[in-house]
Amino acid sequence: MREFMSNPNIEKTLTNKxxxxFKDLVGPYFNPNWHFHPEFxxxxxxxxxxxxxxxxxxQSFEKGDLVITGPNLPHLWRSDDAYFEKDSDLTTRGLVIYFDNELLSESLLEKEEFYNINKLVENSVRGMEFYGETRQKVNQLMPEIAEERGFSRIMKLLEILDILANSEEYNLLASPGYVNVFKGDDAEKMQIVYDYVxxxxxxxxxxxxxxxxxxxxPTSFCRYFKPRANKTFxxxxxxxxxxxxRKLLLEDNFNxxxxxxxxGxxxxxxxNRxxxxxxxxxxxxxxxxxLNIKTSIS
Incomplete structure (x- = not known):
């Protein structure tokens, strides 16, 4: 069942049970708020x-984009401006799984059979974008979770994790030195910055x-921004x-x-620089x- 994002500012998390x-989120645009949570x-x-x-x-994203983020890694998928226009008839749809780190306990990850899963967990703290055949497989499997019940749902999730863990078709996203230093009202302040830019x-x-x-x-803002974004403003x-x-270059409508x-x-x-x-x-x-890739595919 799809869930319409009537209030995109609210994101539910797991209960103790x-x-x-799994959420099938449909709405006029994706959650526009910079946020993080304790789940994968x-x-x-x-x-x-x-x-x-x-x-x-x-980085820009489009249909088919597949990413895993680890616990407490700040993230935001911001729809293009066209999705926020008053008379827009555009829609978005996101398939999302949130899972607790108790599913992959530390003692379990130490086992020999979980070596690749452990590597996936370690890499997820930076976020991982998957492409190629891996992306195609998981894009096909994710919707099937909605049809599963009970332990079969767990099995389907483990199947997806196994594909991701054994894939070499990925890019790490956040830099190696990135640390989430957000506290108190930092998320709200950084949201103001993101929206303005x-x-x-x-x-x-x-x-x-x-x-x-x-x-x-301006001086105090620059000092505030750099350690939280891990880069200068x-x-x-x-x-x-x-x-x-990059989006405009792919569309080939402008020189x-x-x-x-x-x-800008x-x-x-x-x-160019x-x-x-x-x-x-x-x-x-x-x-x-x-353009060469597009030509070879067609």
Whole structure:
């Protein structure tokens, strides 16, 4: 049964009687709030696209996206602006599993048979994005959990975990040094920052304005932001801009110069430099690579 996200600010967690829960979430947009929780989370994007934040990692997402996040790893799947427009008829759908770490106890993970599962658990603290055949298999299996009952549901979850644990088709997301340092009202403050940047990255970002929203000076804001995001504010803004640029490069509707200005860069040279720093290839190389992939698939 699908659950309509009528109030996307509320996220339910496990009760003491539940080992895991499966949710089929349908709504006009994904939960727009930066958050974390004590459960592991496996997420599939069945419909929708936007920008994914996991720890200090920023990347675009689209249909089929498969990610596992470990306990207390901050994350956010933010739908594109088009999903928030008043007259939008767009919808999103996410298949999500939350499971308790008691399912994979420390004593169990020490057993020889659980070596790969233990490696999966260790890697999940940074978040893992899966691709290729692994993504296809899990995309097929996840909906089947809704039809299972009792211990059969556990077996289906273990089957999915086994596929993920034995896969080499993944990318680690948050950086090795990332640590969740959020306390008290940090999540609320960082949400203000994220919302501001997502609303304004196509134009000049005002450090003074964002700092004032948190009742800070620009200097104190920069000191506050860096240890919580594990990067400078400038780097964060550039990653958002480059993430949007990657989407536009794949759509092939604009030339690279147009994309540069559309993403908030005033100079093409700076755009090229920042793109290569973040993506490890030039915008031209990125577009050519994915056009070749698209051609070979078709």
């Amino acid at each position: 539940q080992t895991f829960i 989370q496996i997420s599939i994007i069945a419909e929708g696209k936007g920008t994914r934040f996991v720890g200090d990692h920023v 997502m609303d304004n990255f196509k134009t000049k970002i005002s450090l003074e304005e964002i700092a004032s929203l948190l009742n800070m000076t 400038t780097r964060f803004v550039n990653e958002i801009r480059i993430g949007h640029a 690279i110069s147009q994309i540069s200005y559309e993403c 860069f005033n100079a093409l040279s700076n755009f 920042q793109f290569k720093s973040i993506v490890k290839m030039s915008p031209h190389e990125f577009r050519k690579l994915f």
